[in-house]
Amino acid sequence: MINRKSFIKQAAALTAGTLLPLHAGERLLHEFSGPKLTILYTNDTHARLDPFPENSRQFAGLGGIARRASLVKKVRAQEKHLLLLDAGDVFQGTPWFDVYGGKVDMKLMSEMKYDAMAIGNHEFDRGLDGFAEAAKKAGFPMLASNYITRNTPMNPFVRRQIIKEMEGFRVGIFGLGIQLHGVVERELFGNVRSQDPIAVSKRGVDSLRNFHDCDYVICLSHLGYRYENGQTDDITLAQSVEGIDLIIGGHTHTFLDEPVLVENPAGKQTIITQMGHSGVRVGRIDLNLTGSTENIPFESRFYLIDGKTGV
Amino acid sequence: MTIRRLLPGFLFILMLGGCAFFERTVPEKEPVFAYPAADSTMAAMLNSYRPAMERRMNRKIATVNDTIRFEKPEGALGNMVADALRDRAAHELRQFVHVGIIGESSFNLYFEPGDLTLGLIYEFMPYDNHLVVLTLTGEQLSELINQVAAIGGAPVSGVRFQIDEEDKARGILVNSQVLDPERKYRVATSSWTANGGDVFPALWEASDKKDVNISVRTVFADYFRIKSELFDLTDGRIRR
Numbered sequence: 001m002i003n004r005k006s007f008i009k010q011a012a013a014l015t016a017g018t019l020l021p022l023h024a025g026e027r028l029l030h031e032f033s034g035p036k037l038t039i040l041y042t043n044d045t046h047a048r049l050d051p052f053p054e055n056s057r058q059f060a061g062l063g064g065i066a067r068r069a070s071l072v073k074k075v076r077a078q079e080k081h082l083l084l085l086d087a088g089d090v091f092q093g094t095p096w097f098d099v100y101g102g103k104v105d106m107k108l109m110s111e112m113k114y115d116a117m118a119i120g121n122h123e124f125d126r127g128l129d130g131f132a133e134a135a136k137k138a139g140f141p142m143l144a145s146n147y148i149t150r151n152t153p154m155n156p157f158v159r160r161q162i163i164k165e166m167e168g169f170r171v172g173i174f175g176l177g178i179q180l181h182g183v184v185e186r187e188l189f190g191n192v193r194s195q196d197p198i199a200v201s202k203r204g205v206d207s208l209r210n211f212h213d214c215d216y217v218i219c220l221s222h223l224g225y226r227y228e229n230g231q232t233d234d235i236t237l238a239q240s241v242e243g244i245d246l247i248i249g250g251h252t253h254t255f256l257d258e259p260v261l262v263e264n265p266a267g268k269q270t271i272i273t274q275m276g277h278s279g280v281r282v283g284r285i286d287l288n289l290t291g292s293t294e295n296i297p298f299e300s301r302f303y304l305i306d307g308k309t310g311v
Numbered sequence: 312m313t314i315r316r317l318l319p320g321f322l323f324i325l326m327l328g329g330c331a332f333f334e335r336t337v338p339e340k341e342p343v344f345a346y347p348a349a350d351s352t353m354a355a356m357l358n359s360y361r362p363a364m365e366r367r368m369n370r371k372i373a374t375v376n377d378t379i380r381f382e383k384p385e386g387a388l389g390n391m392v393a394d395a396l397r398d399r400a401a402h403e404l405r406q407f408v409h410v411g412i413i414g415e416s417s418f419n420l421y422f423e424p425g426d427l428t429l430g431l432i433y434e435f436m437p438y439d440n441h442l443v444v445l446t447l448t449g450e451q452l453s454e455l456i457n458q459v460a461a462i463g464g465a466p467v468s469g470v471r472f473q474i475d476e477e478d479k480a481r482g483i484l485v486n487s488q489v490l491d492p493e494r495k496y497r498v499a500t501s502s503w504t505a506n507g508g509d510v511f512p513a514l515w516e517a518s519d520k521k522d523v524n525i526s527v528r529t530v531f532a533d534y535f536r537i538k539s540e541l542f543d544l545t546d547g548r549i550r551r
Contacts, residue, residue: 046437049357053434055423057381066349066357074344093437095368095430096360104360108353125439307347 035167037287038079039218040072042086043250044120044277046093047105051307052278062280065105067305069112071282074311076113081166084113085173087250088120088222091134093278101126102134110139116162118175118220119144120250124188128153143175143220146200148193161204163212169289172208175220176201176237178251197223197232198240205243216245216287216296224252225274234272235262242266245296246285249274255281259300269295280305368430373535377543379422381415384464384474384549387542388422389415393468395534396527400444400499403523408444409485409496410452411468412459413527414509417501422541432532440501442525445517449492455513456480456490462510464549468499473550501527 051064076082090109091102102123109117119142123131135142135157145160161174180194201219208214219237226233234249242265255276264270275283281302288297303309345351381389397411420435447455456472459465460480472483483490498514502522505514535541 053420053431055420056434057419057421064349066351066354067347069353070344070346070348070350073350074346077344092439095364095433098433099364099367100360104357108356111353111356305347307349310347 035081035169035289036079037081037083037166037169037171037216037289038075039083039085039246039248039283039285039287040075041084041248041273041275041283041285042068042279043222043248043275044089044253045086045105045279046089046122046277047091047097047102048094048278048280049096049104049108050094051305052280059278059280061306063278063305064307065108065112065279067307068279068282069108071303071305071311072112075284083115083164083171083173083218085115085218085220085248086117087220087248087274088118088175088177089122089250089277090117090120092122092125097125101130103137106134106137110137114138114140115164116141116143116173116175116220118142118222118250119147119158119177120222121178121180121183124180124184124192127188128190128192132157143173144177145174145204146195146197147177147180148195152191154192161208163208163214169216170212170214171216171218172205172212172214173218173220174201174204174208176223178222178224179232197221198237201237201241201244205241209243217243219244219247220250221247222250225249225254225256225272226252234274235260238262238264238270238272240265242268244270246270247272248283253277257302259285271298271300273300275302365430368428368433370429371426372429372432372532373427373539373541375422375424375427375541377424377541379541379543381418381421381466382464384551385545385547386466387545388418389464389466390468390545390548391534391538391541392418392531393466395530396442396499396501397468398534399525399530400442400497400523403442403525404444404497404521406497408499409469410498411466412455412498412500412511412514413466413504414511415466416509417503427535427541429532432528432535436528436531438503439526439528440503442523442527442530443500443502443505444521444523445498445500445505445514446519447496447498447513447517449490449494449496451513451516452485452496452498453480453483453490453492455498455511456483458511458513459549465511467548471548 048063049065052059052062054060090105132153141159141162142157144158149155149158164171176197180189205217208217221234224233226235234247253276254274256274259271259273261269275281283302286299379387393411397408401408418435419437457480460474461478470485472480475481
């Protein structure tokens with residue numbers, strides 16, 4: 001369960017920026033005196049390159065990659081240190097995918113300078129060769145530390161983790177994919193094998209923290225936010241593995257208006273967040289890197305991609 | 312800090328430059344960061360891929376004559392998709408299929424008057440799930456219909472019933488006959504619905520599951536193509 005006490009304590013420590021409407025948060029974001037890291041993120045964009053059609057049953061007129069790109073450009077101009085991340089399922093969902101198989105998404109995401117994305121279950125929709133064909137267009141790594149891809153067409157494009165360094169501050173980023181059996185059809189995932197995400201994360205985070213000397217660890221997870229049936233989800237992951245600071249989630253298409261804080265086995269907080277789907281929202285987390293790296297203070301907000309609301 | 316350090320030099324340059332400096336600071340026609348408007352470079356890149364997409368996707372499938380929606384307890388669009396699944400399953404199996412069902416949450420669009428294109432069908436049903444046929448006992452089918460009643464109605468085909476004030480199904484008819492708890496019924500649905508994607512747990516207990524290996528998108532596209540003219544018509548299969 002989410003530790004209520006820790007949540008409340010932390011909520012009080014956050015500046016009011018989190019709770020204020022989009023415009024009001026702006027001023028507060030610049031009060032940090034030391035270095036700052038900004039993370040922009042998406043998940044489950046599902047080939048939503050154009051905004052939703054006007055006759056959509058939900059989200060009519062929202063989203064669109066050109067608007068998301070415009071937002072990212074604007075924030076890049078304001079922030080020196082920025083990470084742009086995606087938690088998987090870029091494939092499948094609009095006619096763009098039927099015609100281009102994800103290649104256009106990869107090309108445009110590279111243009112936006114994405115730093116990494118997790119591999120979602122829909123990334124297997126055109127088989128491993130289909131994945132490879134699209135991944136060739138990606139100028140950023142695909143992360144899945146719990147998928148064994150040796151001797152498959154997927155292998156050249158998949159990495160367990162990456163490390164980004166900004167003025168000496170080291171950020172480790174690793175990916176987790178959902179178990180393949182029962183979620184992806186057998187002939188689509190071929191010889192790729194999925195391993196237990198918790199065991200893999202324990203080893204991976206330990207290596208990022210102690211061998212690679214990371215100050216901050218981000219997990220791009222396509223496990224899903226929360227299940228009732230005991231299947232491994234982001235909540236379980238946060239409760240079971242110490243050393244993860246931030247889980248950017250996907251798969252369950254969960255719109256979290258505010259991040260959820262979970263106490264991990266080391267007694268520290270792990271932040272869980274997820275931005276629904278189809279890129280109708282872009283999430284933003286700002287880390288204040290002054291002072292100690294123990295429970296780094298952060299601010300969280302999201303942008304509604306409606307073509308009307310400004311930064 | 313940086314600005315303060317550079318300011319004296321900046322002022323000096325300003326003096327040298329005189330009025331010319333101000334002329335150059337007139338706002339540019341195109342703002343560099345257009346948010347919340349779309350980024351023009353990205354839009355242009357996307358548009359360069361559009362013609363090939365549209366060539367394939369603008370193919371006309373049918374004419375929509377009314378605004379057609381999913382509705383509660385029943386709507387014309389829900390009726391059509393459930394009929395499409397049941398008809399196609401019967402055609403493929405060359406066997407009578409009693410019932411069709413699918414959750415409306417799988418669908419992204421409602422239809423507006425005009426041309427229904429292949430692209431719109433792909434937007435309408437964004438996922439490539441398969442047509443499957445399940446075998447349920449009469450008892451399980453009755454459970455299923457009550458699960459439909461409990462959510463105020465859902466796209467169904469082959470059954471008629473009334474939802475009472477306690478959200479229970481009354482007077483269930485399957486293919487114009489009283490539901491027989493003892494016999495078996497064939498139920499057409501999508502693989503997503505059958506595997507637990509919708510809110511119909513009765514489907515998960517099916518004794519037999521046949522994957523017909525056709526995409527439900529193909530099923531809907533073919534159904535609408537043959538129907539050709541689409542209207543907002545319901546037949547009272549679910550009543551309040």
